[in-house]
Amino acid sequence: MTAIPAWAVVKPKRVKHIGRVATLLDEWAGALRIDQSQAERWQRAAVLHDALKDAGPELLASYAPQGDWPDKLWHGPAAAAAAARHGETDPGVLSAVRYHSVGFAGWDSVGRALYLADYLEPGRIDQVERRADWADRIPEDLDGVLREVAAQRIGALIAAGQPLLQETWEFWNQLVGAA
Numbered sequence: 001m002t003a004i005p006a007w008a009v010v011k012p013k014r015v016k017h018i019g020r021v022a023t024l025l026d027e028w029a030g031a032l033r034i035d036q037s038q039a040e041r042w043q044r045a046a047v048l049h050d051a052l053k054d055a056g057p058e059l060l061a062s063y064a065p066q067g068d069w070p071d072k073l074w075h076g077p078a079a080a081a082a083a084a085r086h087g088e089t090d091p092g093v094l095s096a097v098r099y100h101s102v103g104f105a106g107w108d109s110v111g112r113a114l115y116l117a118d119y120l121e122p123g124r125i126d127q128v129e130r131r132a133d134w135a136d137r138i139p140e141d142l143d144g145v146l147r148e149v150a151a152q153r154i155g156a157l158i159a160a161g162q163p164l165l166q167e168t169w170e171f172w173n174q175l176v177g178a179a
């Protein structure tokens with residue numbers, strides 16, 4: 001696996017999750033036969049996306065202002081800012097990391113693959129079979145699985161009475177061809 005950056009703040013359990021996300025992305029990259037440089041972008045996004053998940057609010061704020069985002073989503077923008085500060089220049093990798101909890105209509109393959117792998121990695125303990133079925137279908141139907149996974153993730157937010165960020169509904173509208 002690509003090394004987790006020195007500036008990361010991650011507990012051992014998080015390191016394992018990041019490793020499983022990276023492994024799943026590596027498997028999909030092989031099954032989809034994407035080229036090596038694209039596969040490396042997917043790996044960089046995997047190791048960066050939760051690199052500040054265990055950081056406190058002061059450190060997160062030192063990298064990126066929180067704006068009106070809920071606390072639990074703040075680690076994505078902070079990790080993207082930290083990665084940019086430490087030399088990551090790829091806009092697709094940075095937007096994958098920034099919006100990985102939220103969705104983003106402007107994503108290329110990196111953001112879309114990371115959104116899927118973060119949710120479908122085999123360490124998540126609920127809906128194990130459903131997640132495994134989705135993960136297995138990725139090589140032949142990534143777009144279809146992405147729509148189904150987004151429907152489940154966004155539907156759960158709606159069912160819980162939570163507001164959607166603008167980025168999230170723009171992402172959904174793009175997935176269903178309405179944007």
Ligand SMILES: [Fe+2]
Pocket residue numbers: 017021049050118
């Ligand atoms: Fe994650």
